Amino acid sequence: xxxxxxxxxIDDLRPQFGRAYGQSETYTPNLDKLAVESVVFKKAYCQLTxxxxxxxxxxxxRRPDSIRVYNFVDHFRITNEGRDSIALPxxxxxxxxxxxxxxxxxxxxxxxxxxxxxSWSEPPLPLTKNLTRCHHVHPRSKRILDVxxxxxxxxxxxxxxxxxxxxxxxxxxxxxxxPFFVVAGFYRPHLRWHVPQSYYDLYNNNKISVAQNSRFxxxxxxxxxxxxxxxxxxxxxxxxxxxxxxxxxLSLNIAAELRKGYYACVSFIDHLVGRLLTxxxxxxxxxxxxxxxxxxxxGFHLGExxxxxxxxxxxxxxxxxxxxxxPHLLPPRIIYHPVELVDIYRTLADLAGLPQPPDHIQGRSxxxxxxxxxxxxxxxxxxxxxCPKSWDRLWDSNCKRITxxxxxxxxxxxxxxxxxxxxxxxxRDNSIHHSMxxxxxxxxxxxKIIATELYQFDETxxxxxxxxxxxxxxxxxxxxxxxxxFRHALRLLITTCQHSPPQELIPPCELExxxxxxxxxxxxx
Numbered sequence: 074x075x076x077x078x079x080x081x082x083i084d085d086l087r088p089q090f091g092r093a094y095g096q097s098e099t100y101t102p103n104l105d106k107l108a109v110e111s112v113v114f115k116k117a118y119c120q121l122t123x124x125x126x127x128x129x130x131x132x133x134x135r136r137p138d139s140i141r142v143y144n145f146v147d148h149f150r151i152t153n154e155g156r157d158s159i160a161l162p163x164x165x166x167x168x169x170x171x172x173x174x175x176x177x178x179x180x181x182x183x184x185x186x187x188x189x190x191x192s193w194s195e196p197p198l199p200l201t202k203n204l205t206r207c208h209h210v211h212p213r214s215k216r217i218l219d220v221x222x223x224x225x226x227x228x229x230x231x232x233x234x235x236x237x238x239x240x241x242x243x244x245x246x247x248x249x250x251x252p253f254f255v256v257a258g259f260y261r262p263h264l265r266w267h268v269p270q271s272y273y274d275l276y277n278n279n280k281i282s283v284a285q286n287s288r289f290x291x292x293x294x295x296x297x298x299x300x301x302x303x304x305x306x307x308x309x310x311x312x313x314x315x316x317x318x319x320x321x322x323l324s325l326n327i328a329a330e331l332r333k334g335y336y337a338c339v340s341f342i343d344h345l346v347g348r349l350l351t352x353x354x355x356x357x358x359x360x361x362x363x364x365x366x367x368x369x370x371x372g373f374h375l376g377e378x379x380x381x382x383x384x385x386x387x388x389x390x391x392x393x394x395x396x397x398x399x400p401h402l403l404p405p406r407i408i409y410h411p412v413e414l415v416d417i418y419r420t421l422a423d424l425a426g427l428p429q430p431p432d433h434i435q436g437r438s439x440x441x442x443x444x445x446x447x448x449x450x451x452x453x454x455x456x457x458x459x460c461p462k463s464w465d466r467l468w469d470s471n472c473k474r475i476t477x478x479x480x481x482x483x484x485x486x487x488x489x490x491x492x493x494x495x496x497x498x499x500x501r502d503n504s505i506h507h508s509m510x511x512x513x514x515x516x517x518x519x520x521k522i523i524a525t526e527l528y529q530f531d532e533t534x535x536x537x538x539x540x541x542x543x544x545x546x547x548x549x550x551x552x553x554x555x556x557x558x559f560r561h562a563l564r565l566l567i568t569t570c571q572h573s574p575p576q577e578l579i580p581p582c583e584l585e586x587x588x589x590x591x592x593x594x595x596x597x598x
Contacts, residue, residue, distance in 0.1 A: 075252035076401070076425045077363040078165070079243070079353060081346055082256055084124065084177050084263040085383065087372035088115075088394045089339050093407075095536025098282060100275045100340045103347030107365065109405060110398050112443040115535060116411045117395035118453035118488060119371040122383045123303075125180035127370040127414065132179060133158040134418030134434035136454075136571050143458050143480060145473045148183040152477070159431055161418045162192040165254040168427050173242035176200055176235030176258035198238040204231035205260050207267040214314035219265045219307045220334035222273040230268065232259045236345040240352050247356050257349060259342050262373070264304070266334030268341040275340055276333045283328040284376040286539050290319055291378060293545035295524035297459055297467040297482065297497050304382035307331060319468055322379040332375050364424050365398040368414065378542060384457065386486035386495045388530075388541040391455040399424055403443045409532075410448035411488060412439055432574050450579070451587055453488045454566055459497065467523075482523060487563045489590050492597070493542065494559035495526040527552055527559065529597065554596035562589035 088094035092105035093113045120130045121137045129142040129149045137143055140155030149155030159167070166172040175198035179187045187197045207221030227233045239257040246253035261268060290299055299319045308314040312327045323331070346367070354360050374380035374389045383390045393414065397403060402424065415436035422430050423438035437449045459482040460472040472480055486495040498521055527547040534540040546552045570582040579587075 074362065075169070076399075077246070077252050077359070078170075078254045078366065078421055078425065079239075079349065079363055080254075080256045080366045080368070081259065081349075082178065083259045083342055083367070083369050083394075084261065085371070085373045086262060086339065086342070086369035086394060087375075087389060088392060089335070090343070090394070093396060094394065096538065098280070099336050101343040103343045103350060104367065107346070107350065107367065107398060108396055110400065111365070111367075111396040112398075112403050112406055112408060114395040114408045114412050114439070116409060116453070116488075117368070117393050117414065118391045118411065118455055119369075119393050119414050120455055122371045122385060122390040122455060122457050124177075124370050125183045128179050129155070129183065131368075131370075131414040131417050132161050134161060134415060134430065134436050136415055136435055137456060138567070139435060139572055141477050143456075143472065143477055143483075144475055145180065145183060146476050148180075150184040150188070158433065160188060160192050161421065162254060162256065163188070164418075164422065164430060165425070165427070166192065166194060169252065170194075170254045171242070171246045171249070171251040172254045173197070173239070173246075174256040174258060175238035175242075176231065177260050177263075178256045178258040198235060200258070200260060201231055201234070204229060204234065205263075205267065207265045209310075211308050211310060211313055214308060216306065216308040216314045217265065218310055220309040220330055221265055221267040222270040222337070223267060224270050227269075230341075232261055232342065232345055235259060236348055239349055243349070243352055247359065257345075259345065261342055262335050262338030266338050268338050272337040272341045272344075273333060276336055278326070278329040278333055281329045281332050281336070282539075283325050283332060284539050287377040287541060287543055288322045288328070289379055291528070291542050291545050293548065294378075295467075295497070295526065295545070297461075297470075297484070297524050298385065298387070298495070298526055299378065299380065299468045300382070300384050300459070300470050301468065302382060302384040302471050302473075304380075307381055309334075317379075317381050319379055323376065323381075328376045331381065335373070335375055361401050363399075364421065365396075366417070366421065367394060367396040368417065369393040370414075375538075377538065386455060386457050386484050386493075386526075388488075388493060389538070391453075391486065391488065397424075397439070397443065402440075406443070406446065408442060408446060409535075410442060410446075411450060411453045411490075412442065413453050416449070435571075435574075450583060451489060452562075452566075452590060454571060455486045455488070457484050457486075458482065459484060485563055485567055487559060487566070487590075489594070490532060491530050491594060492555070492559070493526070493528045493530065494556070494563060494593070496560065496563060497523040497525075499523055525556060525560075527556060552597065555593040558589045558593035558596065562586045562593065565589070
């Protein structure tokens with residue numbers, strides 16, 4: 074008997090709910106209940122910290138460098154490296170599933186028509202932009218409100234329509250006795266925070282905690298690590314429009330008002346998750362036979378590091394929620410080993426009992442990790458490009474409409490137990506191939522390395538959202554042994570390991586990476 078899949082793919086959601094991730098201020102009763110019944114991956118990370126390339130990556134099961142998708146121009150169906158990919162929904166469709174998507178599954182237009190009937194059994198429900206927009210402006214600045222409670226009919230919110238579409242798909246599949254693969258692509262908590270008033274009413278600004286210790290940019294942070302991309306200003310009715318600036322965090326009162334908007338969106342999505350779980354539970358035997366997956370495409374800053382966006386290589390931008398409920402096979406547990414969104418493809422195929430995916434599918438199945446709490450790797454790898462308008466203002470960057478070959482800078486971040494190591498490289502001659510080859514060199518000339526970051530973590534504080542990345546240690550004398558070893562590990566991953574075909578056992582390349590990582594960790598003891 075084939076297993077069903079219901080995937081809650083939630084845009085811009087960082088690990089911001091209580092039972093699983095220790096964020097008790099957020100009202101999420103349905104996600105909390107689901108967490109108790111699920112395998113919760115506490116250290117899950119995306120491969121690129123913005124919507125389109127991240128979704129192109131995990132929906133093909135391939136890393137961004139392997140499909141050459143980093144922006145909102147390219148997509149895997151048109152790059153030389155990605156065009157032969159069998160996308161994850163397509164793979165399930167090819168194996169006899171009724172495959173339905175609604176809302177934001179792929180990034181709209183990347184690929185066109187959400188990949189149409191290549192990926193889906195029926196044309197997917199598109200993301201209707203006028204149902205995601207706030208239509209209120211501030212009376213003085215005339216800017217559209219980012220914190221935007223509304224008193225509208227239920228059908229006037231896109232995510233409600235996505236939930237309806239997903240529910241109807243499940244009911245049709247059950248009626249036809251066909252296994253289903255349904256992706257509910259929820260748009261919130263993506264900006265702007267436009268949801269029903271009732272979800273704002275759940276929160277009181279005076280009881281909302283805001284970033285205190287991490288609200289400033291990290292000490293010693295290079296400018297290129299920060300960006301205002303995607304969020305130059307934020308507007309609320311009470312406080313007006315404020316510029317987001319690297320050296321001037323927003324006031325605590327404004328931060329609380331903005332967090333209320335994000336939290337209200339999370340609670341709204343929690344309600345829709347509960348609706349669909351009720352549908353699954355209403356059919357006899359369906360709950361036991363359905364894999365429930367909760368994930369995001371990347372994280373989001375809520376004032377930490379003076380940032381209110383994604384687009385960075387800090388923890389809040391790279392870390393995502395990841396939970397799997399499958400009572401037929403997986404007992405509930407919490408996993409602290411690092412995993413990646415690129416692992417979703419092989420994991421779902423494995424849990425559903427489908428044939429082995431094609432060799433070009435990267436990542437590894439998390440089945441054994443979920444069953445036996447065994448690691449599949451001891452690191453995660455995340456990247457992000459920078460396209461600064463001026464070399465004097467490296468943080469003033471936007472690569473959204475820049476082709477892959479035009480990207481001048483790429484940052485790579487290695488997250489391991491206790492540390493995050495990040496380096497920003499100049500892509501020589503605007504050529505991806507040449508830039509990758511140049512990293513084999515042991516030379517550290519300025520043309521190759523633009524900036525280096527090293528942050529230390531207390532892993533016992535993983536649920537403390539205010540505890541991350543407050544000081545860059547990369548340039549202190551005591552850290553140089555660690556920097557050298559992390560650099561070797563990162564370069565080996567970039568140039569070799571990340572392109573290796575998947576193997577059941579840890580490949581020799583990653584064993585060498587692990588040795589460098591262990592040396593780096595020992596250096597800092």
